[in-house]
Amino acid sequence: MKELIVIIDVSGSMYAMGKTFVVGNVLSTLSALEKLGAEEKLSFAKMQWDGTVKALEELSDKSSGKNTLILTDGYALADNCKSSKIIKKFFEENCGNLFVVLCGGDCMNIFVLKEFHSVKTLQADNVLYALECFGQIKNPSASKADESEDDWE
Numbered sequence: 254m255k256e257l258i259v260i261i262d263v264s265g266s267m268y269a270m271g272k273t274f275v276v277g278n279v280l281s282t283l284s285a286l287e288k289l290g291a292e293e294k295l296s297f298a299k300m301q302w303d304g305t306v307k308a309l310e311e312l313s314d315k316s317s318g319k320n321t322l323i324l325t326d327g328y329a330l331a332d333n334c335k336s337s338k339i340i341k342k343f344f345e346e347n348c349g350n351l352f353v354v355l356c357g358g359d360c361m362n363i364f365v366l367k368e369f370h371s372v373k374t375l376q377a378d379n380v381l382y383a384l385e386c387f388g389q390i391k392n393p394s395a396s397k398a399d400e401s402e403d404d405w406e
Contacts, residue, residue: 350387
């Protein structure tokens, strides 16, 4: 069984512009995958993060070495204060097994995408890509494409 850690940003900015619905859709997708009869079962643990450095440090101990998705809108990273620099550093140090999943349709997502060069960042509607990269799931359409290649000569 492969375990996935899902850290959900529950700071105040996540309650604006329908972001809670986006987070709910991502969690519904993960729940559906968890229930599928796949070769290897997927399980995920949900943890809440209030956007602070202290809470992230506590969560980092629990998620250390595990594939992790952080569902956020990026506001905790938006300014150049000391705490946002520490959070960015955490993301960069854990980039091997971490995806930042952006869950908002506002301009902060664009800022965050520009800000991270070494951290894997994607929009919420591409969450399955993160699971494929982690090896948590296999892309069924990719295997079908391999099987159905035609000779075009």
